[in-house]
Amino acid sequence: MDKINYLQMEFEEEEKRSKYLSAIEALLFVSGEPLAIKEIARVLELEINYVKMLLNELGRSLEDTSRGVKLIALNDCYQLVTKSENSDYIQLLLKKNVRQTLSQASLESLAIIAYRQPITRIEIDEIRGVKSDSAIQKLIERNLIKEVGRLEVPGRPIQFGTTEEFLRQFNLHEIKELPSLDLFEVAVDENESKE
Numbered sequence: 001m002d003k004i005n006y007l008q009m010e011f012e013e014e015e016k017r018s019k020y021l022s023a024i025e026a027l028l029f030v031s032g033e034p035l036a037i038k039e040i041a042r043v044l045e046l047e048i049n050y051v052k053m054l055l056n057e058l059g060r061s062l063e064d065t066s067r068g069v070k071l072i073a074l075n076d077c078y079q080l081v082t083k084s085e086n087s088d089y090i091q092l093l094l095k096k097n098v099r100q101t102l103s104q105a106s107l108e109s110l111a112i113i114a115y116r117q118p119i120t121r122i123e124i125d126e127i128r129g130v131k132s133d134s135a136i137q138k139l140i141e142r143n144l145i146k147e148v149g150r151l152e153v154p155g156r157p158i159q160f161g162t163t164e165e166f167l168r169q170f171n172l173h174e175i176k177e178l179p180s181l182d183l184f185e186v187a188v189d190e191n192e193s194k195e
Contacts, residue, residue, distance in 0.1 A: 020044060020054055021061075025080070034077035034164060074167050075174055102142075105135040110144060114166070114178060118148045118159035136160065144169065 023044060028035060041051045055078055059071040062080075069080045082090055102110065109132045112124050124132045139145040148161035162175060172178065 017054070020046065021058055024051070024054055024058055028071070028078060028080045031079075034074055034079040036077050038076075040078070072168065072171075073173055074164050077164075079168075081168065102138070103135065105130075105132065106138050109135040110139055110162075110166075113139070113145050113160050114162050114175065115181060117161035117175075119161075120151060120157040120159055122157060124160075 024040060027040060027043060037048055037051055037055070040055075041048045044051065046054075055071065055073075059073075061067075062070050068083060068086055070083050072079055072081055105128075108128055109124055112127050113119055116123070116127075121132060121136055124136070136145070143163055143165040145160045145166065146163050147158050149159045150156040151159060167173065167175070
């Protein structure tokens with residue numbers, strides 16, 4: 001193969017790659033929701049490994065500080081989200097404050113659910129030592145937890161687990177990325193020995 005044909009093939013390959021990158025960005029933008037890599041590959045009629053390579057390239061290009069969005073991955077699903085440094089402008093546009101903080105009770109309940117899921121409200125109440133109805137309702141409203149099933153016991157109590165929104169809010173790809181509880185036990189032991 002001569003050098004001219006080789007350069008022509010490289011140019012055509014680069015054009016295809018750019019076209020696919022653009023298409024993936026458009027699909028993610030229009031979707032608004034996380035898209036499974038399998039779905040992206042199906043729509044573009046490409047191999048999953050090639051799509052994964054393109055997604056990695058798109059993610060790197062969006063890391064540039066001049067870009068307003070970034071690419072996140074959640075359980076082999078990908079989504080475009082706004083960068084946190086732009087949240088004040090977005091709040092002004094939407095005219096609402098989305099940065100409402102969670103109460104101590106909600107944070108405690110969320111931590112218990114995240115580490116012990118699936119878990120019932122009664123089990124959460126037992127761990128906390130107080131009722132958690134209001135905290136759980138707030139977490140459901142904020143889409144941080146959801147019903148994931150029911151226990152097979154009399155009364156069939158609802159079991160709760162975290163959502164994909166929880167993963168997004170805490171910048172996790174999967175629940176396994178939560179810090180180990182052993183780290184917290186070491187910190188507590190160290191604090192108690194200092195007293």
